[in-house]
Amino acid sequence: MSDHEITEPVPLTDDRGRLNPASIGWARQQLHDTDGVGRGCYGWGRTKRWEYWGIVTPTHIFALTIGGLDYANVRQVWVLERATLTAIDAFEISPLGRGLSMTGTHGAGVNTSRGRTIDLRFEDSDAGTRLLARTPRVQVEVLAETRPGHEAMGLASPHSRFLVDYTVKDVDRPTTGTITIDGVRHDASGFAVLDHARSRGPYRTDWNWGAAVGEVDGKRIGINLGGGGPDGLRNGISHTGVTIDGRVHKIPTVLEWEFDPSNWMAPWRMTTDRMELTFTPFYDRYARTNLLLIRSTTHQCFGVFTGRVQTDEGEWLTIDGLEGWAEDVHNRW
Incomplete structure (x- = not known):
């Protein structure tokens, strides 16, 4: 696809x-x-x-x-x-x-x-x-x-x-x-x-997702971090992109996630050919639900992003201190 x-x-x-x-x-x-x-x-x-x-x-x-x-x-x-x-x-x-x-x-x-x-x-x-x-x-x-x-x-x-x-x-x-x-x-x-x-x-859905917002060199930046699925995509389509002053810059390549499930407060890494980010959490929102048909386990960590992202025009923007979250979710519903 x-x-x-x-x-x-x-x-x-x-x-x-x-x-x-x-x-x-x-x-x-x-x-x-x-x-x-x-x-x-x-x-x-x-x-x-x-x-x-x-x-x-x-x-x-x-x-x-x-x-x-x-x-x-x-x-x-x-x-x-x-x-x-x-x-x-x-x-x-x-x-x-x-x-x-x-x-x-x-x-x-x-x-x-x-x-x-x-x-x-x-x-x-x-x-x-x-x-x-x-x-x-x-x-x-x-x-x-x-x-x-x-x-x-x-x-x-x-x-x-x-x-x-x-x-x-x-x-x-x-x-x-x-x-x-x-x-x-x-x-x-x-x-x-x-x-x-x-x-x-x-019935079974597992994913990683993250978002961050802030200002970089006078530009308003919003980042959406996609993931999920064995190939790093959602059924063949990337969900990763950057919004710069309201305009979407779509990143079509796989976003690689690196994190430690035994230590959710350790730094996370998210990388593609156009994105290199480190996420440092300050809070882990852990939630677990088990209600017969509905079962869910979520670690949603809130923290700060640093690194860089590339625009559609090829310009690299330095990210330093953007706030947001990253999560690991496993659902049965």
Whole structure:
């Protein structure tokens, strides 16, 4: 499979939910119509709809998740206070689609998830995405801004004629707003990263993923680190790229990951012919779930990146002190 750029609108699937071969590749704008994901009886139980927002500010790191599977849905609000490295975690799971409403295609409206103690609402508009969350201890009111000309990688990578992954990796979304913890309000100015998925995939999924944002020589840099699969790609397509002042520079080659599973706080290395990065963690977010059909093990480490990346024009940019995360995930769902 080639790392083909999609430049015209295209449906991801046909009317019966089968993969449209013309959709395979990546786009720098939202050109894939994913409304057909989940149609047809083949592969029921394999549909996965996902909205994950990771937000980094000088005082806090927090993550908001809405996830919809055919047989269950999950919602989560996780917050880390950076000064003390104290975490707050609120998680719920509900059967089938109870309390859940998700768009078929990215940017098409509102995604909501309501449970017993957690409410989440993500509203898309021309100005950006308004992120609203409420738990007994945490309240989030944040706008993840979309600046004129901003690009994000949309990627369609197939497993078979019927099973296909579609994700959007949208890095470097400036944030404004507040996060309130136990009644104390904090400024939430920083950056947000979106991991959006509309997929019908296999039961077992394993991957590495990372993101980082900051400024380099007056340029605004957002890095998306792709991985997963035995060949270092996601079903033949690289998920690695760099956004520079809002423009995507796609890296089609395999990203090699080096880390020590016996010591997650040791430095990580990520390299391709156009990227040489060292990641130094300061916090390991470990999560393990075992709920019959749903099983997951995650090490998501937060830290600082140094090294260099190369633009499409061949210029090397030095990376020094960009904040972000890198993760190792093993899911059965």
